Ligand code: CTP
């Protein structure tokens with residue numbers, strides 16, 4: 749009995765994971781987005797299911813199939829992701845924000861397709877809502893896990909986000925480094941915790957990275 753209990757350490761826990769990019773339309777046929785494949789978030793969702801959690805996967809558009817056993821909530825824009833996450837936040841024990849959320853969106857969304865009449869087209873962008881920062885502000889009992897995608901000064905920026913967004917831990921990766929980041933199947937991460945400690949990992953398959961992240965989270969939960 750003990751062994752079985754041990755193999756499902758997240759049994760009874762509600763875990764919400766966001767994954768993939770978000771997509772910000774500018775007209776009915778065009779949008780702004782980023783290179784996120786969703787692989788890291790989907791791997792975490794799959795691992796959390798295997799560890800026994802009730803998993804909700806809120807995902808921007810990706811080419812991936814949702815892992816069996818998750819409650820799947822597809823979204824497109826940052827505003828849709830924000831709504832999907834906020835309405836389910838109270839019930840969650842752990843929230844992992846692996847999504848690569850668009851930082852800016854077109855100020856105006858054209859109702860008709862833009863025709864190529866002009867040689868130049870300037871699109872004005874404005875900031876989207878920082879979903880993770882909102883979750884940090886409203887945090888009660890939840891364990892909040894953020895990501896930091898950096899191309900330089902990884903430790904400095906990751907620690908800044910950890911503090912500023914009121915996170916319990918942040919998973920930092922250098923997306924400019926070979927073998928890490930958006931489209932590849934591997935990732936080399938460093939986890940910073942709010943007690944100031946850090947844990948560096950070697951280059952690993954994203955499936956393995958997913959377990960390592962949840963291991964650290966479970967440790968913080970005292971599981
Ligand atoms: N994030 C979010 N909502 C946004 C932007 C980011 O929830 N509008 C979350 C991401 O899901 C990630 C974390 O914030 O967990 C950090 O994202 P990142 O892009 O690394 O940092 P930003 O705070 O957006 O800052 P910058 O892009 O300038 O580095």
Ligand code: CA
Pocket residue numbers: 849850851
């Ligand atoms: Ca960003």
